[in-house]
């Protein structure tokens with residue numbers, strides 16, 4: 449039979465493709481998992497854990513690694529995991545810690561951060577357990593909140609001799625003020641981009657977990673690997689797997705074919721681009737638009753000249769913008785020769801029309 453019956457499906461378990469899903473074993477992150485576990489281990493043995501920063505580009509498994517390790521030590525520590533984009537102030541972060549220590553939120557009438565913080569320390573002493581505070585997407589905290597939180601937590605350690613481990617997760621370099629920087633010396637664990645073979649392994653694992661055996665044609669799978677490697681975004685690959693599964697089902701096919709992938713690719717890429725673009729301010733968008741409007745080779749000097757005519761900015765700022773666009777995997781930058789000197793060439797990672805459409809919609 450080549451056709452699916454109405455109640456048949458290609459999915460063994462569709463939740464495997466949810467953004468929140470974390471597989472039991474994280475392949476290609478063994479080194480990072482081990483390093484984080486080693487840093488936290490002292491907390492479980494009455495000595496101080498090593499504060500840690502998990503650093504690397506988007507979709508490199510930082511959150512997944514963190515949550516996997518935290519799950520393992522859950523019984524031995526009081527763990528506060530905070531998504532900073534949802535709790536942007538010191539007050540909210542301390543409320544979350546309070547809630548984890550006491551099992552209920554701080555009083556509604558509101559108490560000062562200082563008071564809340566005393567209570568947290570007293571609660572910890574009573575329970576005699578280490579506190580682990582993990583701040584995911586740390587750079588999304590409001591200005592100064594990051595410094596304030598870190599400084600307070602580190603002081604708690606001194607004043608109350610409490611065992612505290614701080615884990616920060618970030619895609620950008622963190623800059624702390626002098627006071628905080630002087631007392632916070634974290635170990636850094638780096639999460640590099642996955643290469644094409646690693647992407648293939650990870651997507652294959654998802655397929656085994658999420659689809660019934662043999663439902664995806666080899667060329668369809670290879671195309672998804674290729675498209676994912678081009679954007680270096682695993683999330684995009686996982687999304688493409690799910691959407692092409694749904695597309696194959698829609699046409700009642702028992703197999704996911706290349707045409708299903710092609711069918712969902714453009715729409716999917718636009719959704720993904722729109723998300724990256726939403727993290728850009730207007731100058732950054734303008735630079736991106738210029739880069740994708742020009743035909744042929746693009747070198748950074750030309751872009752700077754055009755951009756400067758439209759928005760007034762110095763070279764340092766321009767340089768930062770280019771770095772950010774590269775970090776978000778919207779462009780690549782390579783050094784090349786130009787005449788007698790050297791120049792930075794910008795390479796577009798996406799189809800020009802696709803990007804310009806996404807920019808117009810965003």
Ligand SMILES: Nc1ncnc2c1ncn2[C@@H]1O[C@H](COP(=O)(O)OP(=O)(O)OP(=O)(O)O)[C@@H](O)[C@H]1O
Pocket residue numbers: 466467468469470471473474475476477504505506507508509510511512513618619639650682683686
């Ligand atoms: N080694 C891996 N094995 C299996 N799945 C992975 C692996 N690494 C990442 N993923 C999957 O890729 C997606 C992105 O991973 P994750 O959220 O951990 O990345 P991140 O580094 O925290 O990204 P961001 O900086 O954007 O928050 C998730 O769906 C996750 O399950």
Ligand SMILES: [Mg+2]
Pocket residue numbers: 510511512584585
């Ligand atoms: Mg994350």
